[in-house]
């Protein structure tokens with residue numbers, strides 16, 4: 139697999155599968171896999187977009203880079219659209235720039251092209267394509283699935299040496315009295331391998347209050363978080379299956395309580411990965427179902443991946 143995206147309309151995962159030369163949809167509830175786009179050369183990075191003015195599930199559109207063929211496709215499963223979006227370019231990465239972004243100012247897609255040669259010193263080049271008022275990075279209407287926020291983290295964007303733990307997705311759902319966090323990691327070795335890291339919560343959605351995020355220690359791009367609470371993954375106890383939530387008291391973290399953690403190695407819907415599920419009572423996060431969050435994961439020795447790679451995940455809409 140080389141690319142992962144989440145269809146926020148259905149909650150299904152979409153992945154690039156180089157072996158099958160196809161993009162595959164994985165149904166989150168049944169684990170069923172279906173081919174969404176076949177006949178590709180070397181499917182790579184995926185970018186989920188949502189057509190403004192349409193509703194879920196049709197709003198979901200997907201850009202599929204296929205550097206082997208030099209083409210990037212635009213696919214809309216709901217509308218039956220599959221067309222060439224960009225030709226003659228070996229695109230290796232794609233990102234959506236929302237309205238008001240500091241690069242283009244208006245909604246656009248930025249893409250990185252592979253260097254034309256493999257000579258030493260060859261660098262990727264960047265390009266942008268305007269998508270004025272056509273697309274957004276989230277559906278305009280409430281998604282079909284329960285309220286929640288997801289971030290599909292790129293495959294292989296890890297820090298550190300050796301076989302670092304690669305975070306593939308961060309998702310938070312809020313229910314009446316609790317937040318449920320899902321962390322999807324590459325590999326099936328954990329918990330044989332020790333996991334550490336933090337989930338940082340900006341409970342009042344105010345960067346000016348709280349303390350610096352652990353993620354900001356490893357990211358060149360600011361999270362924009364002022365952290366009130368953190369879940370310490372390193373405190374996970376396999377015996378009791380719980381981990382500590384710590385609250386910032388203005389000068390230090392104090393343990394606020396321990397929360398339930400479930401680890402599923404090799405989950406049916408995505409073999410070869412590890413799913414960590416964490417249930418946090420909203421009381422421990424200030425009681426508000428709206429908050430901002432970011433994650434840093436790795437071994438006790440080093441952080442090997444962060445999510446989101448830029449900024450934070452917004453959970454709930456809030457006033």
Ligand SMILES: [Ca+2]
Pocket residue numbers: 291292293294295296304305306443
């Ligand atoms: Ca990653």
Ligand SMILES: [Ca+2]
Pocket residue numbers: 340341342343344345346347348363364365366
């Ligand atoms: Ca804060």
Ligand SMILES: [Ca+2]
Pocket residue numbers: 291292295305443444445446447
């Ligand atoms: Ca990352």
